[in-house]
Amino acid sequence: MSHLSDAQLHQLRKKLDEREAELQSQVRGAREAAADQASGQAGVVGDQGDNATDRLQHGIRHVEMSRDIEELVEIEAARRRMDDGSYGQCVDCHQPIEARRLLAHPTALRCALCQGRYEQMHPSRLRDPG
Template sequence: MAHLSDNEVAEFKQLLNQRSDELRRLVHEALLRADDERYNELATQVHDAGDESVADLLSDVNLAVIDRELHELAELEAALQRIAQGSFGRCVDCQEDIDLARLHAYPTAQRCHPCQTRREKLFAGP
């Protein structure tokens, strides 16, 4: 973290914690909504195949949103762990500093831009 001042690290930590709290609240609300009686009625008391398709789609969309939010929560927790370990802002592949502009745009970044680009090309497929 040599390229980040203590104040910058504290700001990132606060930002990451705020986003984590917000996502936890959103996931909690989404799960409560999924248990909502009206939501269950839509999913279980359908009258035709079209209604059933809409209910299935709404259920799938809700689960996809929750899954995306849980994935982001995991990224936030990993970034907070890197702060605790003193490795936040350092690329996990090459150990070089991650550009500050990249961290501001994507605070959970684990890799510098060149390493991330290489990784994406490697796993991009045909």
């Protein structure tokens, strides 16, 4: 059973709902912008600088959309944990995750201590979308 009160769970669920709506809007906007750009540039011949700028902008949009989609998956997983009663429990040490950590990062899987260990063992790497 969760160590969080019903009021805290309600507040956290609301934060997840708000963030999901924001991310869905951003992903939808990015897809529309990419489609508009592709149709607007049909038949346009640019120089190498234009092409490089277009590739860079496309790469940035791709990384941003990938990050947003990944966060949407994390939100859905957090909701499943809320439904099955495991929300707020660290996946590594199985201890409760502090409420203030969850309020700051509602999709958190780990307590702050285990998250620090995880990040040391799994350093993030920058990815090249192209």
